[in-house]
């Protein structure tokens with residue numbers, strides 16, 4: 001299928017790498033005009049796409065920058081239909097006793113204040129246009145512990161709460177607000193995990209905790225974002241879509257416990 005986003009304009013943050021870059025390319029392939037924003041490498045993404053995209057160096061968690069991105073979508077492409085608030089940072093691997101208030105502030109700023117600013121500045125413009133779709137990248141780390149550091153997990157739980165609140169507050173606007181909760185995906189953020197496994201000769205162990213027994217590819221999250229961006233998800237609102245190979249479907253248990261079958 002192609003042309004599913006024909007005539008639509010999308011802003012994508014964190015578009016210089018990983019999930020954001022894969023989504024920018026997929027949205028453009030489907031006919032969208034794309035504002036690709038990142039702290040760096042946004043221009044490379046836009047150059048790979050061509051005339052359908054413009055790259056902007058922008059801090060997705062800084063209010064003026066977000067306001068400017070929305071204006072650029074209007075000026076260059078005539079409006080805004082989709083905002084994929086995807087930029088995020090892991091904040092490293094420090095635990096509760098080692099993180100500082102500054103660590104927490106920066107992680108919450110990028111991962112949670114960024115998506116809120118997207119809602120705040122995209123919604124009025126989308127309302128004028130008769131509707132739109134706002135998609136925020138949360139994480140399985142926002143569902144329960146074990147997939148990120150303390151501040152990262154709290155920030156992603158906050159994103160899930162944000163989309164619920166925003167969806168309720170945008171009543172009557174025809175703007176849908178949803179989140180995606182990726183599991184382990186091979187991107188810049190998880191490169192240390194993949195590199196470490198390569199060095200240790202344990203690459204085949206990556207993703208073994210989920211029933212599909214593999215890590216995910218950025219395009220597998222991009223496809224979920226495409227679904228939420230199009231009218232195919234016209235009745236999906238205030239939902240956190242888990243895309244994790246089944247990782248979060250189960251409590252930790254011994255494999256083959258409770259009648260699971262070995263194929």
Ligand code: NAP
Pocket residue numbers: 013014015016017018019020037038039040058059060061086087088089090110137138139140181182183184185186187188189190
């Ligand atoms: P990635 O390859 O590191 O991409 C994230 C991009 O966001 C990077 O280019 C990063 O730039 C950019 N960025 C960071 N802070 C920014 C800011 N303030 N303003 C604008 N851009 C900023 O990682 P990814 O995995 O694709 O991450 C995308 C989203 O998925 C994040 O929200 C992440 O939390 C979420 N996620 C990822 C996974 C996974 O397994 N990969 C799982 C669950 C959720 P720099 O490189 O310069 O920092």
